Amino acid sequence: MSAPIELLCDVAIIGAGTAGLAAERAARANGAKTLLIDPNFDGTTCANVGCMPSKLLIAAAKARRSVDRAQVFGVNVGDVSVDGESVMQRVQDERDRFAALTRKSIREIPDGIRIEARAKFSGRCTLDLDDGRSITAKTIVIATGSRPAMPDAFAKLGDRALTNRTIFELATLPRRLAVVGAGAIGLEMAQAFAGLGVAVALFDKSETMAKVRCPRVHDALEAIISDELEVHLGVDVTPERRGDEVCLRWEGKSVGEAMFDYVIVAVGRPPVLDGIAIENAQVALDSDGVPCHDRATMRCGDSPIFLAGDVANDLPLLHEASHDGAIAGRNAAAYPAEVKTDRHVPFTITFTDPPVVSIGESEADGAVSGCSDYSDQGRARVEARAEGAVTLYAAAPDGVLIGADLVAPAGEHLGHLLAWAIQNEMTATQVLTMPFYHPTIEEGLKQALRTVCAATPIEIPATQDAGSPSGG
Known part of the structure; x- marks a missing residue:
C-alpha cells in the first residue's frame, strides 16, 4: 500500500469564494507558494445566489414600478402585465452569465494551485483532503463562507421553504409569499416580489427592519415598505405545511394566520465551520x-491561522470579504511578521427602492445629529420620488462626521459620498463648502449638515447659509 501524497506550500487557503480568491492572489503576489482548496470551484456566492441574481429581480420590480409611476407625469401606458416566467428566466440567464465569468477567472489561476477537494485540519498547520492526500503549510487561511440558517420548524416545510440559494430557481413568480426576516435579504426579496405583483407578507421578531438605528429613518422606511406589502414586526411565527401550501400563524404585536405558496427564510447566515475539524487548529473560539x-x-x-470573509462573522459583505482576503493573504505570506491595516468605515446598503444605508457609528460621547426630510425635497419631488429621510451623526465639538442612517432616492450614491466623507474624517462644515449642484438629490443633505453645524461651535459657511428656493 503506497503512502498518502503530501503537498507542501507556504499558504493554504480553504474556500474559493470572494475572500478565498482575494487571499490567494494577495499571498501569491507577496511571494508565497499557494494552494487553493475547494470542493467545487463553482464561483462566488455573490454571482451565484447573492448580489447579482437579487439585483436582477430588484431591477425587474423597479421597471414595473416605473410603469405605475408614469401616470404621475401624464404618461398613460394602458394595461400592464407581468410575465413571471420571463422575469425568472432573465434572472437565471444573467445570473448564469455572471457566474460563468467568475468560474472563468478561477480557471485562469495557474496550474497546480487549485485543489478540488474537501479539507479538514489534522493539526495546526496540516490538512487532510477527502481524496486521500494531505497538505502541510506554513500558514492556513480559512475562507469557507456562510450559509443561510434554516430552523427546524421551517426545514419541515421541504420545498415550500426557500432561501437565497433556492429562490432564484423558481420557474415563475408565486401568487402568495411569506418572508420571515426583515434584514437586508428579507427586505430586498419581499419588496421585489411585491413590486412584481406577488401578494407578500413580511415577518420579524424584532421591531426594527434592516437594523436601522434612527427612529425617524425607520419610520420612513416602514411607511415605504408597508405601502407595497403587509409588515408584521415584533411577532413570532409558526409554520405548518398543508399539501402544497404553508399555513403561517403569528403572534406578538399582531396576531393572525394566512396561507402562502412559499416562505422565504431569511433569518441569518451562520459561518460554515462544520466539517473542517476546527478543533485541530488549536485556536481559541468565541461564543459562536x-x-x-x-x-x-x-x-x-x-497562531499561523487566518480568517477571511463571511466565516469571520464580522461584516458579511462582498467588499469586506475582498478586503479580509487581501489582508489575510498578505499577512499569511509574511508570517510571522504582521502588517496591521486600517479597516474601511462600516458601510451597508440594502437595495430596497429607495435604498437603505447605514454607515459608521451612531453614538459617541457628546455626539450630535442632524436630519434631512426627503418627503418634499426638490429633485426627489421632480422625479415623483419624494420619500425618505437622512440622519447624520457627528462628534462634538468639531462636527466630524462619524456615521449616517438613511432611506432616500439614490441612496446608494448618497451613501458612497457620505462613507467617503466619514472615512476621511471630514466635518459637516467641510462638506458644506463642497459644490452642490442644483437641482440634485445631493442638495437634500444640506439640511442635515446645517443642523449638525448649528449644534457645534463651528460657524456655517456663509455660501451655504440659505436653502435653495425649490426645496434643495
Missing part, C-alpha cells in the same frame, strides 16, 4: 464557535 481574530490582520491569536 468562530475563531477569535484581529480584524487589523485577520490572524487568529498568535
Whole structure:
C-alpha cells in the first residue's frame, strides 16, 4: 500500500469564494507558494445566489414600478402585465452569465494551485483532503463562507421553504409569499416580489427592519415598505405545511394566520465551520464557535491561522470579504511578521427602492445629529420620488462626521459620498463648502449638515447659509 501524497506550500487557503480568491492572489503576489482548496470551484456566492441574481429581480420590480409611476407625469401606458416566467428566466440567464465569468477567472489561476477537494485540519498547520492526500503549510487561511440558517420548524416545510440559494430557481413568480426576516435579504426579496405583483407578507421578531438605528429613518422606511406589502414586526411565527401550501400563524404585536405558496427564510447566515475539524487548529473560539481574530490582520491569536470573509462573522459583505482576503493573504505570506491595516468605515446598503444605508457609528460621547426630510425635497419631488429621510451623526465639538442612517432616492450614491466623507474624517462644515449642484438629490443633505453645524461651535459657511428656493 503506497503512502498518502503530501503537498507542501507556504499558504493554504480553504474556500474559493470572494475572500478565498482575494487571499490567494494577495499571498501569491507577496511571494508565497499557494494552494487553493475547494470542493467545487463553482464561483462566488455573490454571482451565484447573492448580489447579482437579487439585483436582477430588484431591477425587474423597479421597471414595473416605473410603469405605475408614469401616470404621475401624464404618461398613460394602458394595461400592464407581468410575465413571471420571463422575469425568472432573465434572472437565471444573467445570473448564469455572471457566474460563468467568475468560474472563468478561477480557471485562469495557474496550474497546480487549485485543489478540488474537501479539507479538514489534522493539526495546526496540516490538512487532510477527502481524496486521500494531505497538505502541510506554513500558514492556513480559512475562507469557507456562510450559509443561510434554516430552523427546524421551517426545514419541515421541504420545498415550500426557500432561501437565497433556492429562490432564484423558481420557474415563475408565486401568487402568495411569506418572508420571515426583515434584514437586508428579507427586505430586498419581499419588496421585489411585491413590486412584481406577488401578494407578500413580511415577518420579524424584532421591531426594527434592516437594523436601522434612527427612529425617524425607520419610520420612513416602514411607511415605504408597508405601502407595497403587509409588515408584521415584533411577532413570532409558526409554520405548518398543508399539501402544497404553508399555513403561517403569528403572534406578538399582531396576531393572525394566512396561507402562502412559499416562505422565504431569511433569518441569518451562520459561518460554515462544520466539517473542517476546527478543533485541530488549536485556536481559541468565541461564543459562536468562530475563531477569535484581529480584524487589523485577520490572524487568529498568535497562531499561523487566518480568517477571511463571511466565516469571520464580522461584516458579511462582498467588499469586506475582498478586503479580509487581501489582508489575510498578505499577512499569511509574511508570517510571522504582521502588517496591521486600517479597516474601511462600516458601510451597508440594502437595495430596497429607495435604498437603505447605514454607515459608521451612531453614538459617541457628546455626539450630535442632524436630519434631512426627503418627503418634499426638490429633485426627489421632480422625479415623483419624494420619500425618505437622512440622519447624520457627528462628534462634538468639531462636527466630524462619524456615521449616517438613511432611506432616500439614490441612496446608494448618497451613501458612497457620505462613507467617503466619514472615512476621511471630514466635518459637516467641510462638506458644506463642497459644490452642490442644483437641482440634485445631493442638495437634500444640506439640511442635515446645517443642523449638525448649528449644534457645534463651528460657524456655517456663509455660501451655504440659505436653502435653495425649490426645496434643495
